[in-house]
Amino acid sequence: MLVIMDARASDEDIQRVENRIRELGYTPHPIPGATRLAIGVTGNKGIEDRIYLEGLPAVLQVIPVTKPYKLASREIKPENSVVSVGNAKFGNGNLVMIAGPCAVENRDQTLRIAELVASKGAHMLRGGAYKPRTSPYTFQGLGEPGLEILAEARERTGLRVVTEVVDPGLASLVAQYADMLQIGTRNMQNFELLKEVGKLGKPVLMKRGMSATLDETLMSAEYIMSHGSHDVVICERGVRTFASHARNTLDVSIIPALKQVSHLPIIVDPSHASGNRTSVIPLALAGVGAGADGLLVDVHDDPAHALVDGPQALLPDDFSQLMHLLARISAALDRSFNLFSTEATEET
Numbered sequence: 001m002l003v004i005m006d007a008r009a010s011d012e013d014i015q016r017v018e019n020r021i022r023e024l025g026y027t028p029h030p031i032p033g034a035t036r037l038a039i040g041v042t043g044n045k046g047i048e049d050r051i052y053l054e055g056l057p058a059v060l061q062v063i064p065v066t067k068p069y070k071l072a073s074r075e076i077k078p079e080n081s082v083v084s085v086g087n088a089k090f091g092n093g094n095l096v097m098i099a100g101p102c103a104v105e106n107r108d109q110t111l112r113i114a115e116l117v118a119s120k121g122a123h124m125l126r127g128g129a130y131k132p133r134t135s136p137y138t139f140q141g142l143g144e145p146g147l148e149i150l151a152e153a154r155e156r157t158g159l160r161v162v163t164e165v166v167d168p169g170l171a172s173l174v175a176q177y178a179d180m181l182q183i184g185t186r187n188m189q190n191f192e193l194l195k196e197v198g199k200l201g202k203p204v205l206m207k208r209g210m211s212a213t214l215d216e217t218l219m220s221a222e223y224i225m226s227h228g229s230h231d232v233v234i235c236e237r238g239v240r241t242f243a244s245h246a247r248n249t250l251d252v253s254i255i256p257a258l259k260q261v262s263h264l265p266i267i268v269d270p271s272h273a274s275g276n277r278t279s280v281i282p283l284a285l286a287g288v289g290a291g292a293d294g295l296l297v298d299v300h301d302d303p304a305h306a307l308v309d310g311p312q313a314l315l316p317d318d319f320s321q322l323m324h325l326l327a328r329i330s331a332a333l334d335r336s337f338n339l340f341s342t343e344a345t346e347e348t
């Protein structure tokens with residue numbers, strides 16, 4: 001349920017309501033809104049206990065939340081959430097570009113590609129130090145030395161870093177280096193991992209499971225949010241279908257559907273969706289056209305020798321072309337698309 005507080009509620013009024021929620025055995029989640037504060041309640045089964053809250057000072061209304069996910073739902077928070085990672089803002093109408101290699105292969109490769117994508121205006125750097133691979137015989141990632149390389153790339157370029165966490169036991173280590181923690185498609189329902197990552201309180205990029213429904217996706221976001229991190233960005237990266245012409249099928253239809261029921265930002269990964277460089281730009285544009293808040297794309301300057309996912313990586317010139325197209329498309333869609341600049345002062 002959701003407790004709507006009077007706009008003039010004092011800290012004491014709010015504290016009183018939160019205490020009463022805890023006394024009932026539930027968890028309060030204050031949700032500041034543009035015009036009023038609301039307190040989300042999780043842990044309750046029904047709405048019978050509303051009578052213990054309705055009579056308290058400064059409580060305007062107690063309303064049921066009908067969706068199985070609560071904190072991720074628009075019923076609890078009607079306005080869009082904006083997730084900030086440095087200067088990159090997801091969900092405020094602006095378009096965020098995250099680019100980089102699929103994997104951190106070595107120091108030179110990562111620094112080179114980081115400089116390249118920064119020079120072309122990307123807002124964040126991607127790159128896996130821990131890689132969840134289908135085959136145990138393929139490159140599994142550099143591990144902590146890979147995280148150190150990402151941190152150095154951030155130092156040099158100013159780009160904030162998103163990288164994947166594959167193991168709950170490694171979550172706090174990855175969080176020491178990363179600005180945003182990525183949950184991969186294969187781990188979207190690794191609930192212990194979601195809880196651990198949620199507790200760290202850092203922004204999270206959660207990829208949709210490759211066969212997950214919209215409700216399942218939002219329930220996984222709910223795991224992260226209910227454990228402490230409210231800064232969750234969802235990523236559509238393609239789902240498994242019968243189509244054999246692409247690695248996955250990019251489900252752009254989830255973007256408007258998700259925005260209708262959730263306040264969370266959603267971005268699109270056209271690289272893992274297609275598995276094929278020639279499809280990446282068209283799918284990126286489709287994602288933006290459908291309302292995505294940003295993109296995550298693989299970029300490599302020597303994809304023929306990439307250790308992971310070379311065939312889907314954009315070449316530097318392809319990436320420039322995509323950035324130019326995005327500038328034009330975002331203008332046509334009344335979206336803003338400011339290229340990354342190290343001169344931009346960081347808002348807190």
Ligand code: PEP
Nearest residue numbers: 128184185186207237272
């Ligand atoms: C990735 O982005 O590096 C990745 C492994 O993607 P996914 O989890 O979508 O397969």
Ligand code: MN
Nearest residue numbers: 102272308309
């Ligand atoms: Mn990959």
